[in-house]
Structures are given as structure tokens and as C-alpha cells.
Amino acid sequence: MVDSVQRTAEPAIGPVNHDKPRRRFRRKLNSYTGAPLLMISINLVLFALFFVWPAAIGLGYSFTSYTGIGDAPFVGTDNYTKLFADPAFWAALKRTLIYTASVVPLSFVAALGTAYLLVSPYTKGKSVARVVFFLPWLISPIIVGVIWRWLFGENFGLVNFIIEKFGGSAVSWQSNGDLSLIVVIVAATWAGTAFNMLLFIAALKNVPVSYYEAADLDGANAWQKFRRITLPAIAPTSFIVILLSTLHTMKEYSLIVAVNAGGPGTENNLIVQYIYSTGFRKAQIGYASAASFILLLILMVIALVQMLANRRKGN
Known part of the structure; x- marks a missing residue:
């Protein structure tokens, strides 16, 4: 009788679906993270393009005797x-x-x-x-x-x-x-x-x-x-x-x-x-x-x- 109870109970449990947590995570990622990441990425691109890159170029020029024309000879910390x-x-x-x-x-x-x-x-x-x-x-x-x-x-x-x-x-x-x-x-x-x-x-x-x-x-x-x-x-x-x-x-x-x-x-x-x-x-x-x-x-x-x-x- 115990075996019959166990047999009848087993189908009720069924196999564990491991895809549901993944779908839930993807849904949460898309709804709560996707749009903010997209907005932040646009700002990051603009920040890197108009601030980081010019700042890096200016920092490089600061170690040269560049005059705006021709080469930029390296002068170190002079x-x-x-x-x-x-x-x-x-x-x-x-x-x-x-x-x-x-x-x-x-x-x-x-x-x-x-x-x-x-x-x-x-x-x-x-x-x-x-x-x-x-x-x-x-x-x-x-x-x-x-x-x-x-x-x-x-x-x-x-x-x-x-x-x-x-x-x-x-x-x-x-x-x-x-x-x-x-x-x-x-x-x-x-x-x-x-x-x-x-x-x-x-x-x-x-x-x-x-x-x-x-x-x-x-x-x-x-x-x-x-x-x-x-x-x-x-x-x-x-x-x-x-x-x-x-x-x-x-x-x-x-x-x-x-x-x-x-x-x-x-x-x-x-x-x-x-x-x-x-x-x-x-x-x-x-x-x-x-x-x-x-x-x-x-x-x-x-x-x-x-x-x-x-x-x-x-x-």
C-alpha cells in the first residue's frame, strides 16, 4: 500500500523545470536593466567621446612642446x-x-x-x-x-x-x-x-x-x-x-x-x-x-x- 501511495504521488511532483528561473531572470533583466543600461551606454559614449578622449589627448600634449603645427617633441615634465x-x-x-x-x-x-x-x-x-x-x-x-x-x-x-x-x-x-x-x-x-x-x-x-x-x-x-x-x-x-x-x-x-x-x-x-x-x-x-x-x-x-x-x- 505504501508503494501505491508513492507511485501515485510521484507524478504529482513531476520533473523540475530549470528553464523557468532563467526566463524569469531574462525578463527581469530586460524590464529593469535593459533600458537603463541603454540610456547609460549612450551617456558613456558621449562622455568618452567629448571628455575622456580630448582629455587624454591634452594630457599627452602636456608632455610635449607642441605648437599646433608639425610634430610634438616629447619634453617630459618640463x-x-x-x-x-x-x-x-x-x-x-x-x-x-x-x-x-x-x-x-x-x-x-x-x-x-x-x-x-x-x-x-x-x-x-x-x-x-x-x-x-x-x-x-x-x-x-x-x-x-x-x-x-x-x-x-x-x-x-x-x-x-x-x-x-x-x-x-x-x-x-x-x-x-x-x-x-x-x-x-x-x-x-x-x-x-x-x-x-x-x-x-x-x-x-x-x-x-x-x-x-x-x-x-x-x-x-x-x-x-x-x-x-x-x-x-x-x-x-x-x-x-x-x-x-x-x-x-x-x-x-x-x-x-x-x-x-x-x-x-x-x-x-x-x-x-x-x-x-x-x-x-x-x-x-x-x-x-x-x-x-x-x-x-x-x-x-x-x-x-x-x-x-x-x-x-x-x-
Whole structure:
């Protein structure tokens, strides 16, 4: 009787189908992995084509005395040795750091303050204000530079015209290196506030209203709510804004050229202007490639430091 039970039970179990897990895995691979891999592969191809390959070529040129024509004789690390001994390179790097350390905090405060006002329920005309505040982002950096050059021109600028109309003397906005840099900093802050403002508006709208209601019940004032609730809630957006603003400002070129062309003289040449002048005007492609690679390393270090700092704060 036991044998008959076993015989009748055996067909119910049947042979194990090993193809089902494979089909299930293939189905999961196709539905959850295939499309993302396809999208990532397109980005990887574009990244390798327009960044990795040119960077590799530039790195190779940095060890040569290539002038843009003919052969590229190998010179080893001579370009880097000359670069670190070049006072013009250090002056351009110093000016770039001053420019970045000024523009990034100013644009951060201006963008956050503007966004905070535009999401406030007490602000009137917010729709029109958003359009007006976003207009600078729609203008080309060259046009932005021309506008501010017209405003702060020494002989034809609107600001000096108003000053002289009220009995003052014209200010040397272009011939004074420090004043010329201040004009560029203000122009860059005005132009870069719009995009950061949109990021902060989205972040502020995502802060739960219940947090503020609980703070009101506890008797918190506006500054305490902003410090204890708003700033921690928008910390990820703040990190993105600071990171992108820093990287963009360190690579600024067109705005500087349009406002003062790095002047007076070469006093306000930033690092990108130094690279352009060395590579294309002086035909020292190998030397300029070395400077470009140093700039790339500086940007990578800045990005890594900010990412590590943000991760520690998150922990």
C-alpha cells in the first residue's frame, strides 16, 4: 500500500523545470536593466567621446612642446616645471580663487534670499517677479558682459554719467584692477542667481508645512524656523548649488572677456584666460595643456572635498 501511495504521488511532483528561473531572470533583466543600461551606454559614449578622449589627448600634449603645427617633441615634465615657476600662472590662479570665493557665497545668498521671498505667502506679484529674476539666465554671458561694461565704462558708462551729474568725479572702473574685478563679481552674481533661485524654490516648496506649524506652537520666531528647519531641509540642494557654482566660476571665460578682457592689462586674467592666451595667442599648445590639466586636478579636488564634507554631514 505504501508503494501505491508513492507511485501515485510521484507524478504529482513531476520533473523540475530549470528553464523557468532563467526566463524569469531574462525578463527581469530586460524590464529593469535593459533600458537603463541603454540610456547609460549612450551617456558613456558621449562622455568618452567629448571628455575622456580630448582629455587624454591634452594630457599627452602636456608632455610635449607642441605648437599646433608639425610634430610634438616629447619634453617630459618640463612644461609642469616651467608652469610652477611662472608668476603669471600663480597670479591668474590667485585671481581665480578670489573671484570664486566672492561669487559663490554672494550668488548663494542672493538666490536663497530671492527664492525665500518668492515662496512666501506674503509676497505679491510672485509670477511676474519669477520671470524678471530669471531673465539674466536667458541672456548670453557675452551680452551680460557687454551690459555691465556699458554700465561701468569710465568714459561712456551710465554709472559714471549719473555720478558726474550729481557733481562727483568719474570712477576708474576699468583702469583700476580691484574695481574692475568687483564689477565682474557683481555681474557674475547677477547672472548666476537665476538658476540657483529655481533650485531653491523647488527645495523650499518640498519642506513639510507641518514642521513650521509645530515650530509655531513651540513659539519659534522666523529666524529660528529658518535656521532649524529650512536650512537643514534644503541642505542637499545647497550642496548642489555650491558645487555647481564653484565649478562654473572656476572655468569662467566669456563674461570676463566681455566685461574687461582680463584687464587692466593682464591683472584680472583668470586661469582660463591664461590658458587661452598661452595656447592660442602664443602657440604653446603643450604648455597650455599642462595648465589645463592642473586646472582639471584642482576642480576634481574641490569636488571631492565638497562631496566628502557633505557625506560627513549626512552621517
